[in-house]
Amino acid sequence: MDSFRRADSVHGPRLSLLAGTGGKGCHRRDLALCEGPALVVRGYLTGRAFIAFWLADGRVLAGMNVNVWDANDNIQHLVRSGSTVERAALADLDVPLDQFTTA
Known part of the structure; x- marks a missing residue:
């Protein structure tokens, strides 16, 4: 049963985002093949x-903060x-x- 809970906690957010943003439905075992936000x-x-x-067409659809303070705003x-951002710059801690x- 623990493996099912882990799978839900790992894949649940992506499945929810796919469902909420119009991504094609898929089963969690096929997650790597799902179309949806990057x-x-x-x-x-x-x-x-x-x-x-999570980005689609260069726009941030959702964000999740894990132990990073003062970033929520x-x-x-x-x-x-709804503004567009560059993926590489968004991932770069020096930016x-x-x-x-x-902007």
């Missing part, structure tokens, strides 16, 4: 301090603004996150 990670997955962004602005919100 994931951009900013930070350190192994250190469990990162921000995950910038994440919310990016999602609400200040507030740079994307001051």
Whole structure:
């Protein structure tokens, strides 16, 4: 039963995002084949301090903050603004996150 809970916690957010953004429906075992938003990670997955962004057509559809302080306002602005961002710049820790919100 633990493996099912882990699968749901790992794949649940992506499936929810796919459903909410018009991505083609798919079963969680086929997740690698699903069409939908691209994931951009900013930070350190192994250190469990990162921000995950889901992008479509260069626009941030959603963001998830994991142990990164003082980033929520910038994440919310990016999602609400609908402005386009470059994936590489968004993932780059040397580019200040507030740079994307001051345009």
